[in-house]
Amino acid sequence: MSKPTIDDVANLAGVSIKTVSRVVNNEPNVRDSTRSQVESAISQLNYRPNISARNLASHRSNLVVLIYDDPSTSTSPNESIAVRLQHGALQACRQANRELLIHPCNYRDKSVRPALRSLIARTRPDGVVIAAPLSNMATITKPFADAGIPFVRLSPGRKSTAEFSVGTNDRAISAEMTRYLASLGHRDIAFVSGNEQERAVANRKIGYQEGLSVCGISYRDSLVISGDSSFESGVAAAERLLARKKPPTAIFAANDCMAAGVMQTAQKKGLRLPSQLSIAGFDDSTLAKYLNPSLTTIQQPLAKMAESAVSALLSNRDEHDRPKGMTVIPSVLVLRESTGPVL
Amino acid sequence: MSKPTIDDVANLAGVSIKTVSRVVNNEPNVRDSTRSQVESAISQLNYRPNISARNLASHRSNLVVLIYDDPSTSTSPNESIAVRLQHGALQACRQANRELLIHPCNYRDKSVRPALRSLIARTRPDGVVIAAPLSNMATITKPFADAGIPFVRLSPGRKSTAEFSVGTNDRAISAEMTRYLASLGHRDIAFVSGNEQERAVANRKIGYQEGLSVCGISYRDSLVISGDSSFESGVAAAERLLARKKPPTAIFAANDCMAAGVMQTAQKKGLRLPSQLSIAGFDDSTLAKYLNPSLTTIQQPLAKMAESAVSALLSNRDEHDRPKGMTVIPSVLVLRESTGPVL
DNA sequence: CGACCAATTGACAGCGTTGTCAGTCAGCCG
């Protein structure tokens, strides 16, 4: 009554185990009639190949690792990002018959490096997807490069022709958000930046500047506050901005968490939203829908990005015919109640 | 330059591979001097056992599966729950040298069952942790029971002496929240229930009733609205409750998402919170901190629960000396701005 | 001193696949 093995199938089908192996792995050069005999034996016995045996013999692990900034230790605890990445990665893994290992990590922690090395040693993954902002950190990518494990950067923030990556249009979409705000009549549009070490954040800021420029609004340093992506830094930024003689009529924050901080502060000061102040965020976290007023923001196609990263990773075993360059999947504006015309 | 194998270590250390295996697996009956020779050979070669080979030979997979309601398809998209479960499970896995596979699933989908069977066939996990509300569904648990794979239910909602599980005090903590509201002077305390098929939700409602009764407040059916855990159902519930001749002065929702709906509705009707209406939620999702006013809620120790479930699962290979009964890890009240005294 | 026991070690047979390579077989060409 123990699990049937490839031998059982071979016996039942009256062929060799190698032929069964061929059928199971969809290899060519098996006569159709043979194939269907084997298939029927397989389903009769409800045979499933033993993964460990297969991995051992084929020198692969069938494992894909997804690495992302641990939301439990991040200043902007955006679990929704992690979950969306997971969703897409899982989807692609399912299709490719791989299993997904998640590896949230806190890059501020000294032990990231050894943890990654141990992960590699233990699991020998077939491929790795590294999400922003970690995708831009050598500490994170080096262990994989050293071990010769193929990896794809998710949203690396700048193109590279040497390697494949999947990104989104941070800059362009931020420009678009800025133009949208301008189109509502806003001229004093502030920007709350996050950690500008993170490329995505830097790009968002550049997009903001571009957007202003396109609309003929001159950029003013005083309207840009740098935060650290946290709610509290959103609060602090709003406090400074709203204390100005002539406060901005719109505030665009580089993430939803800071936008929430801005919103709370504005409301505590008695401002009515959006009539007295428009607020926009970035990420479309779950939060955004539930704030009051609900938050206008930007949605990154994280699931799709992760999915396409994983499938690209797995599609080509050959080093050199893996695609190069960056695949860009555009983000979209999500207009909600927190933005409105200048009154 | 290829990976060193156990044979290389054995040669270098001048012992048999079996002895190396003993050292690697921390087995007893190895002379200290031998052990350290082997250890030095291991570190010299930077040897890591090949997981697949080990799994194949030992008939184990070293894999633990975590199953939970997929937040991307749930009516209450609470990613924070998933992430916290993952965090705890990962912690325990790391300690036990296992890898974690996540399996978010949408129980409303017909294909859950086959998906689980396929998961089992593919991965043969050493153990499985099933989080509420899935932990109470036979559709989910049966495949594992059938396959003889040990599993632990997380927050099963009722004790069972036959099997081990990890839960929390839904009922008692809900009673406590109710008492807390009463202590602020509230007498008309409404309850917005979720899907009462879910045991946790049912328990929360019972706790609410108990709390009322302890405070000498009589239970009124009309103050209980059943929702479906979604934001929208929170909105609907608030609409009905606030339309009463004598609306409640406090509303306790069975999750944060519905509480957010209640809050938004109350604010749109121009109520000041908490002076005119106190609102409490359940879950302490990330959302709760960022709402304005921030939400008083209940925090379940999900990470700890998952961690203890995984370690219990792995600690005892012997069927019969695995612990029985339910380990209860208490939830705690998180008091924020959305609740206050009756004015 | 020899028997005896527990601690320690090793030889070897799997574990269930895949990769390699050597057939076998049918059809086609000259």
Next chain:
DNA sequence: CGGCTGACTGACAACGCTGTCAATTGGTCG
């Protein structure tokens, strides 16, 4: 009709480790 080719199939050796069981060692006890 013999040889050749390409499609198909199978035998068998890995893959790197653990489990089993026998052998060896070192010490203790009578």
